[in-house]
Amino acid sequence: MYDTQIEHQLLGALMVSSDITGTVADINGHVIAEDFHDQLSKEMYERILELVDDGQEVNPMTLMSKKLSLDFIADISVLGISSHIAVGLADKVAKQSETRNLYLTAQQIMSYLANGEDVELVKTNLIEYLSDGRRDTFETTKHISEAVMPTLINIAEQRGQEGVPGITTGFKSIDKEIGGLLESSLTIIGARPAMGKTAFALNMAEGAARLANKPVLVISLEMSNDMLVKRMLSTRxxxxxxxIRDSRLTEQEFSDLSYNAEKLSELPIWFDDTPIQSFTDIRSRVLKLKRQQGELGMVLIDYLGLVETGNEKNSSRVNEVSKISRGLKILSKEIKAPVVALAQLNRGVEQRTDKRPLLSDLRDSGSIEQDADNVAFLYRDDYYRSDDQQSNDDEISQVEFIVAKNRNGKRGMVPLSFDKKHNLMTDWRPNHQSPNTDQGW
Structure with missing residues (x-):
């Protein structure tokens, strides 16, 4: 699973290169220092990269200045034939490295299973290894001609279609405002507690799954699957x-629930209610479902503040959340589907006269607003009214969907209706008429 001679030949090819900077650029992405099995070979490769980064020549004298063995340098020097074979040798070294790593991973997994380790943790470790795409970097740089025609074809296909360019949110007014949720996009939806975040998310997940007919994964770190399904049954x-919560149902109500339960069961929606998850756990579960289903329509996470990073204890929460938001953006590009994450807002909102949220109100914000393609807030004015200002009509509230950031379009406010009794959020209905939830079944 390793051939030291090939590693030495690669180093020799680098030493005889008349354009060492160009040769190193050619093998970049094909091989990394960790791929070398021989420790002396690994050290020499790292020193060669350092010399190139510093703009120095690569020869026996400069390598000796890096405190490498003179005997080893001499042995490598006589192996250099031509720099033109460097890429081929780099691929061989990398392939041997991958073979070794897979063999060691398989041995480790067998050891874990034999010792009774948690099966889900073992599978997560294996998925992470198999999903490692670090060797694809050399294929990512493309000439503009390779990007123009696919883009034009995509525009032509959308031109003859009705609907939105991205995955529908299930809300026509929001789709019209932001164009749906685009492929590989990250959307953050923030609100203070009791504004209807989870109700909005579940209505969006159900609408996207039903209208786009693509798999939707709901990762709930706060509510159980049972609680989520009860909310969706009430809505439909x-x-x-x-x-429903207290099981005080008439025969007709139970019949309505049974009918809608059957219909909901037919939707391509998956739940994961594991209460404590790190970003690595989430990524593994998302990639696993994508492999099983072939594609994903949307991933929805409730909520961002409960995701753990597993980082060192001294790391600040702001830094951790920043890493999570960046990770979610990268994940959306990996799966080529929109990722939507709910987020809590700082209490500072409550101290202002105008309590409509701002980007600065995102809790532990860090780089959330930078990583996200869309940032929107949910705001209910009636929530802040005093008791004597409330009315019976407030069983249905107006919710403002505030688009604070839209990388691909305009910002603005979209009014929605929130039926609190049934956890139902819809496009704005000024007369509070009941929607036909049977539509689309």
């Missing part, structure tokens, strides 16, 4: 959520 059947 228009049976009071409190009556």
């Amino acid at each position: 059947s228009l049976v009071d959520a409190d009556k």
